[in-house]
Amino acid sequence: MNIRCIIAVALILFGKQVFPKEAKPKILPLRVTSNRLQKEELQSLTSQLLEKLQKYPGFEVLPPPEADPMDLMIDSGCTDLDSQCLQNIGKSAGADKVLYAEVIEEKGRFKIQIRLVDVKTGESKVPEGETEAKERTADLLALAVERVLGPEPKKAETVFEVSISTEPAGADVYVGNDFVGSAPVKVRLKQGVYNIRLSRVGYEEKAERIEVIKDKPLSFAFTLNPIELPKPAAIPPGEEKKREKKAFYKTWWFWTTVGVVVAGSGVGAFFLAQRHGETVGQSRF
Known part of the structure; x- marks a missing residue:
């Protein structure tokens, strides 16, 4: 058992030596300089330069030297902050790259x-x-870094x-205008605020707004x-009986109609008989 542990540790150490983790290149930013800006303005630009460089995960950003770049130039035995001088400054700081920015005024x-x-x-x-107004020097600096x-x-x-999820289940779920399934449903969303719509037959449609934020409940x-x-x-009360439908032969209007028909038939028969009698009498003479 001990031998196995020793072998495992040896393999781990051997692997680290044979396949060392690739180190990020170190970049050394110098303080922003200018003979046209105030000290506070230059400090602000240097802070913005560091903030911009931190957004590049492929580099290890070293802290800028406290000394002014001109003093670093003199300490390095240079007469100008050219590429050779910056290379010497970088070697002294153990950096792989050196970044130097200067603000220049033109007309x-x-x-x-x-x-x-x-x-x-x-x-x-x-x-x-390119040249811009003084108020845009910070934007120009960010653009220069990207270049x-x-x-x-x-x-x-x-x-x-x-x-x-919904109660009852089975409601159609829409995120924005997109149908994502029937509740209960799981959907993958980025952080933000979303409008959702829930619809089910026999139930009122519901519109809601949900907020997706890290470290907050993600179940709704x-x-x-x-x-x-x-x-x-x-x-x-009492109206229901009035509305009950009666048989037609039990209604008053039925028997009234029958009486009129019978009376009319009797009168008609009387006049026909009388007319027939007159016709017979005339034929005898």
């Missing part, structure tokens, strides 16, 4: 002159920047599994109200 407008130097090879990127490091990586949005239950049919109007 009342400002631009960012940025330089990214590879400490190992000495290669540098110095993109040309040397590439577009800012987008964070993968977290998707949550949301449960939706709703109760549907049955549709109430209108009740027939109540019949006053």
